[in-house]
Amino acid sequence: MGVVSILENLAVEKVEKEYSKTGFCHSFLLKDKSHIREVAKRFKDYDYYLETIIGYDKGDGIRLIYVFNRFDKVHRTLIYLDTAYFEEVDSIADIYSSAIWCESEVYDLLGNTFKGHPCLKRLLTPEGLQGYPLLKSWKEEE
Amino acid sequence: MEEQNNIKQDFYVNMGPQHPSTHGVLRIVLRVEGEKVLSSETVLGYAHRGVEKMAESKTYVQMMPVMDRFDYVSAMLYEWAYVGAMERALGITPPERAEYIRVIMGELNRLASHFLWVGAFLLDLGAFTPFLWVFDARERILDMFEEVTGQRMTTNYFKIGGVHDDLTPEFFKMANDFIKMIYDRMKDVEELIESIIFLERVKDLGFISKEDVLDYGLTGPVARGSGVYVDTRKTEPYSVYDRLNFEVPLGTKGDCYDRYKVRMQEIIQSVKIIEQALGMIPEGPYTEKSPKVVKLPEGEYYYAVESARGLLGVYLLSDGSTKPYRFKLRVPSFANLSIIDKLLPGNKISDVVAILGSIDIVVPEIDR
Numbered sequence: 280m281g282v283v284s285i286l287e288n289l290a291v292e293k294v295e296k297e298y299s300k301t302g303f304c305h306s307f308l309l310k311d312k313s314h315i316r317e318v319a320k321r322f323k324d325y326d327y328y329l330e331t332i333i334g335y336d337k338g339d340g341i342r343l344i345y346v347f348n349r350f351d352k353v354h355r356t357l358i359y360l361d362t363a364y365f366e367e368v369d370s371i372a373d374i375y376s377s378a379i380w381c382e383s384e385v386y387d388l389l390g391n392t393f394k395g396h397p398c399l400k401r402l403l404t405p406e407g408l409q410g411y412p413l414l415k416s417w418k419e420e421e
Numbered sequence: 422m423e424e425q426n427n428i429k430q431d432f433y434v435n436m437g438p439q440h441p442s443t444h445g446v447l448r449i450v451l452r453v454e455g456e457k458v459l460s461s462e463t464v465l466g467y468a469h470r471g472v473e474k475m476a477e478s479k480t481y482v483q484m485m486p487v488m489d490r491f492d493y494v495s496a497m498l499y500e501w502a503y504v505g506a507m508e509r510a511l512g513i514t515p516p517e518r519a520e521y522i523r524v525i526m527g528e529l530n531r532l533a534s535h536f537l538w539v540g541a542f543l544l545d546l547g548a549f550t551p552f553l554w555v556f557d558a559r560e561r562i563l564d565m566f567e568e569v570t571g572q573r574m575t576t577n578y579f580k581i582g583g584v585h586d587d588l589t590p591e592f593f594k595m596a597n598d599f600i601k602m603i604y605d606r607m608k609d610v611e612e613l614i615e616s617i618i619f620l621e622r623v624k625d626l627g628f629i630s631k632e633d634v635l636d637y638g639l640t641g642p643v644a645r646g647s648g649v650y651v652d653t654r655k656t657e658p659y660s661v662y663d664r665l666n667f668e669v670p671l672g673t674k675g676d677c678y679d680r681y682k683v684r685m686q687e688i689i690q691s692v693k694i695i696e697q698a699l700g701m702i703p704e705g706p707y708t709e710k711s712p713k714v715v716k717l718p719e720g721e722y723y724y725a726v727e728s729a730r731g732l733l734g735v736y737l738l739s740d741g742s743t744k745p746y747r748f749k750l751r752v753p754s755f756a757n758l759s760i761i762d763k764l765l766p767g768n769k770i771s772d773v774v775a776i777l778g779s780i781d782i783v784v785p786e787i788d789r
Contacts, residue, residue: 302509302723328638331756333736335747346734346751350635350649353657355723377638380759388473403466403788412474413747 282307282356285321289314294359306357312368315345318358319371319378322347329371330355332381334389336415340364341389345371362391364414370396388413436773438467444541445784447758451765451773458773461765463758468788476748481507481715484748489575491750491786495534495729497526499786500579502735505659505724507581510717510739515709519583520661521702525596526569526578527726528691528698533562534729535688542681542778543614546622554610558603565595581715583708596699603692611685623677627764627776630675637763638756641731643780646683647675653727664701667694677779684781716743730754730781750789754782 282305283293290311296303309315319329330346345358362368370393372378382393383402390411393399401408410417437448446467452459472491476484488503489496501523508515515523536559540552563573569592570576570585578585634644634651644651652669654662670686672679717739725734731753738747757780764776 300509300512301721302506302725303721323635326635328635330638330732330734331749331751333747333749335738335749349656350644350651351656353725355725375638376633376636376763377756377759380755401466403469404471405466412471417474 282354285325286318289317291318291358294357296357302355303357304353304355306359308359308361312360312362315358315360316369316371316374319345319374322356323374326350327354327356329375329377329381332378332385334385334391334413336389336413337361338415341366341391343368343385343391365390365392367392367394369394372396387411390414434770438464444782447782447784447787449761449765449773449777451770453770456769456771458765458768458770461762461773463761466788468785470785470789472789473748473750476745478744480743481717481745484745485580486575486577489577491752491789492534492728492730492754492783493574493785494537494783495530496575497523497530497578498726498728498733500577501527501660502724502726502728502733504579504581505726506722506735506737507715507717509724510720510722510737511581511712511715513582513709513711515583516706517661517703518587518705519707519709521698522584522588522707523579523660524662524665524698525588525695525702526566526584528694529562529565529596531729532688532691532695533559535684535691536562538684538729538781539610539614539681542781543619545774545778546619548614548619551610551614554606554613558599558606561595561599561602565592565599568592568595580708580711582711583706585708587707588702593699596695600692600696600699604689607685607688620678622772623681623775623779625674626677626768626772627779628675629760629764633760633763637760639731639760641728641753641757641781642680642683642687643731643757645669646672646680646779648673651732653725653732657725659724659726661698665694665697667691677775680779680781714743716741717745725751728753730783730786731757750786752786752789754784754787758782758787 291307294306296306298304327347330348333344340363343360347356385391386399387402432453434451434453438446448464450462488499536555540555543551567573570578629647634647634649640651648671667690670683672683719741722737734751736749737745740746
């Protein structure tokens with residue numbers, strides 16, 4: 280089953296990536312944020328696991344990258360999700376348990392919250408830390 | 422007084438952050454009833470150093486020695502992933518000899534890590550002697566590292582386009598002596614370990630199903646213990662692994678014993694890989710010319726290797742400057758540990774140590 284047919288009828292746009300140059304097999308930009316749960320469900324149905332969630336500050340918002348992969352053969356697929364700063368995103372923690380910590384990490388370092396997450400809290404940084412360290416605007420305390 | 426006794430109260434036990442069996446500063450809050458664990462909560466972050474943020478203000482080359490300091494027991498595999506990501510971006514292919522040197526050193530490092538795990542796992546369970554037996558073998562590997570790189574643990578050996586130093590004739594002698602000795606040693610260790618006391622403690626404990634492996638994204642010996650065929654060296658071959666002949670040991674039930682057994686068999690497989698690589702290593706240069714100032718072309722790059730604990734991925738996002746715009750590690754222990762809160766409830770406190778030990782975590786790589 281090709282990835283394109285897995286993602287049929289969803290608001291995705293293919294981004295060209297060459298595996299030998301980047302290490303990613305396929306990548307898609309998700310245009311409709313509310314589709315992320317459906318994407319995750321379909322990937323899980325086709326035995327993909329969630330490798331990690333990467334987030335970074337791209338200057339005018341946050342870009343989340345969901346990395347899906349297969350166990351039997353490398354099939355690393357990226358789903359880009361562009362959000363505003365501190366925007367709430369639908370949680371996929373009930374679909375993939377590995378997302379519980381991954382989403383907590385994104386919240387901890389970038390500030391995005393996740394709707395429906397069972398225990399969103401600071402995972403790595405100390406409790407009571409002000410701000411979100413991986414934002415480019417973050418300044419270290421003197 | 423009687424009334425007071427009837428009130429059921431939650432009883433909490435803090436395991437860690439300073440506890441001999443957590444192998445670093447990890448805290449698990451156990452809610453218990455007598456000896457039985459009702460639920461648990463894992464608290465991370467005691468070793469958080471903010472490396473991902475730090476990387477944004479350091480050049481690519483300056484980050485190189487930092488890569489040793491995540492998983493300090495298999496440092497070279499981390500160097501490999503980082504160097505691999507940069508080589509992928511720059512389009513550099515290391516010479517043949519360098520690839521074989523990397524395989525040999527990487528597998529030796531995997532052995533060192535597995536030896537440490539076997540020793541520490543048994544130590545957690547109360548057996549002291551196996552620790553000494555495997556540490557003797559591990560010591561020889563560290564001696565080999567010292568011979569070639571000058572360092573025993575945080576080696577900083579890999580570089581863009583190859584490795585920093587060639588293997589010495591003395592190294593080959595040491596490696597051959599090591600291979601001669603290790604098969605018998607492993608037999609002895611296995612005989613020593615697998616007593617009825619050990620088997621009673623680890624068999625049928627901490628089951629991980631195949632569905633859980635997918636759900637939690639587990640990789641490495643933890644996933645293979647449950648019978649899931651996942652090994653980056655096979656499924657996403659990098660370097661010269663596709664030319665080497667080795668098997669991927671699998672467990673059947675997914676309990677602590679299977680995870681132990683998988684690692685013991687992996688030790689043998691790694692030795693076989695080293696044996697082959699030592700025979701196949703060609704003459705020639707051990708490094709390619711690498712750029713003086715490392716600037717990656719704009720774009721994102723990812724490189725995955727099989728670390729001693731599972732799939733390790735390095736993600737680099739470059740804006741074309743000498744520093745990464747975003748540096749992210751996909752660490753195996755992070756995903757592997759996330760299942761612990763599901764495994765612990767229903768078990769006795771003394772089994773917590775066995776289950777946690779069988780997952781094999783290194784806390785500095787989780788916290789980063």
